[in-house]
Amino acid sequence: xxxxxxxxxxxxxxxxxxxxxxxxxxxxxxxxxxxxxxxxxxxxxxxxxxxxxxxxxxxxxxxxxxxxxxxxxxxxxxxxxxxxxxxxxxxxxxxxxxxxxxxxxxxxxxxxxxxxxxxxxxxxxxxxxxxxxxxxxxxxxxxxxxxxxxxxxxxxxxxxxxxxxxxxxxxxxxxxxxxxxxxxxxxxxxxxxxxxxxxxxxxxxxxxxxxxxxxxxxxxxxxx
Numbered sequence: 001x002x003x004x005x006x007x008x009x010x011x012x013x014x015x016x017x018x019x020x021x022x023x024x025x026x027x028x029x030x031x032x033x034x035x036x037x038x039x040x041x042x043x044x045x046x047x048x049x050x051x052x053x054x055x056x057x058x059x060x061x062x063x064x065x066x067x068x069x070x071x072x073x074x075x076x077x078x079x080x081x082x083x084x085x086x087x088x089x090x091x092x093x094x095x096x097x098x099x100x101x102x103x104x105x106x107x108x109x110x111x112x113x114x115x116x117x118x119x120x121x122x123x124x125x126x127x128x129x130x131x132x133x134x135x136x137x138x139x140x141x142x143x144x145x146x147x148x149x150x151x152x153x154x155x156x157x158x159x160x161x162x163x164x165x166x167x168x169x170x171x172x173x174x175x176x177x178x179x180x181x182x183x184x185x186x187x188x189x190x191x192x193x194x195x196x197x198x199x200x201x202x203x204x205x206x207x208x209x210x211x212x213x214x215x216x217x218x219x220x221x222x223x224x
Contacts, residue, residue, distance in 0.1 A: 058082040060090070065156035065185050069167065069178075072144045075151045075159040075185075081109050088113045093147035096138055098122045098131075098158040116141075122158050127195040129202050135162050136170055160185035161192055168211055169203040179215055186218075193217035 060066050064077025078099070079087065084106075087095075095110050097103055100121035110117040118138045122131045135151075142149050151159045164182040167173040182188075188196065193215065200211050 058086065060086055064154075065160070067156065067160070067181060067185065069163045069181055070171075072142070072148050073151070073163060073167075074148055075156050075163045077152065077155045077159075079150075079152060084109055084113060084115075087148075087150055088115060091147040092150045094118070094138075094142055094149045096120065096135065096149065096151045098135075098151070098153040098162065122153070122162075124158070125191060127158070127161075127192065129195075129198050132162060132165060132199045136166060139166060139170070155186075157186050157188075157192075161188060161196060164215075165196060165199050168213070169200065169209075175211070175214060179213075182215065187221070188215065188217055189221035190217050190219060 058080070060083065063079055063083045066074070066076040068074055074087070074090075074092065076083075084095075092115060094116040095106075095118070097106060097117065097119045098121075099119075100123060103119050107117050107119075120131055120134050120138070122128075139149065151163055153159045160182050164178045167178040168175045196213055196215065200213060203209065204211055
């Protein structure tokens with residue numbers, strides 16, 4: 001029994017060292033946790049409030065300057081993905097985008113919806129007759145029985161001019177009727193008025209027609 005007792009007694013210092021080590025480890029871990037919480041951003045009671053959810057359904061009424069130009073021609077400002085889905089449901093099968101720059105996001109969305117996409121990068125301060133000729137070429141690919149075509153830009157200012165010109169030149173529609181739709185969107189400034197006349201002059205020369213525009217330029221508008 002004496003040998004056994006001495007062995008137990010001899011283990012006591014080791015046990016004490018182990019317990020001390022364990023206590024130090026826990027203290028270190030606790031300090032680490034304290035540092036983590038101390039370094040977190042300050043919490044405010046205001047953070048508990050979540051932004052109000054807008055459950056209002058998207059409609060084409062919210063699409064900037066949306067306009068029906070004919071049974072198969074629509075025009076508008078820049079559509080959102082939700083607008084594009086609605087337009088698909090409304091029978092749009094082809095989208096002509098007049099905005100310059102990177103259009104990869106819209107291309108992807110339109111393709112996923114199964115619609116045809118064309119981009120004509122029309123410079124706002126320098127529209128060209130060739131831009132309109134490209135537009136006419138894309139429009140010629142469309143067949144009315146297939147569905148509708150959407151022409152759009154950012155605010156439908158470019159689009160309104162292009163659809164106006166297409167209607168009075170290619171489609172031979174009444175100029176005053178097409179003019180009403182154009183002026184419902186905007187009155188072209190001097191740059192775009194000059195562009196319109198160049199397109200009409202080019203069409204008249206190529207087709208021996210005498211189309212004229214009764215639109216007057218807004219001379220007070222800035223070329224922005």
